[in-house]
Amino acid sequence: MRSAPWWALVSSGCAPVLLTGSWMIAQLRQGPAYDPARQTLSVLASYGAASYWLMTGMLLVLGACYVVTAHALRPAALAGRVALAGGGLCALALTLVPAPNSGGALEHGAVSAVGLVLLAVWPPLAAVRDRKTVPWGLRLDVSLAASALMCASALWFLAELQSARAPGVAERVVTFVQALWPFLVVVSCRRSTA
Numbered sequence: 001m002r003s004a005p006w007w008a009l010v011s012s013g014c015a016p017v018l019l020t021g022s023w024m025i026a027q028l029r030q031g032p033a034y035d036p037a038r039q040t041l042s043v044l045a046s047y048g049a050a051s052y053w054l055m056t057g058m059l060l061v062l063g064a065c066y067v068v069t070a071h072a073l074r075p076a077a078l079a080g081r082v083a084l085a086g087g088g089l090c091a092l093a094l095t096l097v098p099a100p101n102s103g104g105a106l107e108h109g110a111v112s113a114v115g116l117v118l119l120a121v122w123p124p125l126a127a128v129r130d131r132k133t134v135p136w137g138l139r140l141d142v143s144l145a146a147s148a149l150m151c152a153s154a155l156w157f158l159a160e161l162q163s164a165r166a167p168g169v170a171e172r173v174v175t176f177v178q179a180l181w182p183f184l185v186v187v188s189c190r191r192s193t194a
Contacts, residue, residue, distance in 0.1 A: 004189040008072035012183040015065040019179045022058035023172065026051035036168045040161075041175070042099035042108065056095050062179070063091030066119075069182045073126065075189045076138055080126020083118045084182060090115030116157075119178040120150035126185070137188030146181050153177055 026044040027036050029051045034043065045055035066088025070081045090111050097107040123143035128134045136142055157170035 004072050004075060004186045006190075008069055008186045009183075009190065011065045011068040011072065012186045015062055015069070016176060016179040016183060018058055018061055018065070019175060022051075022054055026054050029054070036172075037166045038164065039168050040099075040171050041168070042112070045094070046099045052098070056098070059091050059095050063088040063093075066091060066182065069186065073182075073185065073189065075128065075135060076126035076185070077128055080122045080124070083122035083125050087115050087119035087122065087178070090118060116154050116174065116178075120147055120154055123147045123150075123181060123185075135185070135188040135191070137185035150174065150177055150181070 023036075023041055023044065026041075026049075027034055030044060030049060041055070043049065044051050045059065046052065049055070067085045070085035070088065073081055073084070093111045094108065094115070097105065097111055099105055099108045123146040124140065126138060127140040127143040128138045129140060153170065153174035157167060157174050160167035160170040
């Protein structure tokens with residue numbers, strides 16, 4: 001089985017670090033009026049926000065990281081790689097339809113929802129079923145568990161959006177898990193051929 005190239009560690013490893021670092025810096029720049037528990041990341045990336053350019057740049061690099069990682073994950077099934085790349089393209093598209101500084105936007109919500117779904121379903125789509133030795137990150141049972149965690153956290157995020165109690169916390173959990181999983185898959189692919 002082919003391994004993922006070394007540079008896949010860079011593209012996949014940058015995603016969770018970049019995501020977390022950017023939202024932490026953006027929160028500080030936004031000031032005390034921003035409540036990270038109750039307000040989403042989209043508020044930080046909205047027109048007029050103190051960190052609009054930081055968050056826009058983060059989305060561009062994050063989307064590119066997902067696309068590059070999808071290209072590099074040669075051991076994975078094609079359908080999963082396409083879904084991961086599609087999630088990256090959605091991150092790129094979010095820069096074209098940022099949330100307004102007040103209220104919601106149908107276009108922004110639609111692109112976000114498609115991206116969340118693609119990033120939640122890519123693990124089982126990428127699972128390898130027809131080989132004897134499969135990296136643990138591409139085993140169907142592990143992939144289904146990862147996908148279930150992502151789906152559960154996405155549903156939690158949707159519930160929090162409706163209740164307005166802590167959507168910011170839920171969104172950070174789902175986006176971090178979705179950003180971390182490609183890195184773990186790449187590590188498993190590299191270790192299985194070492």
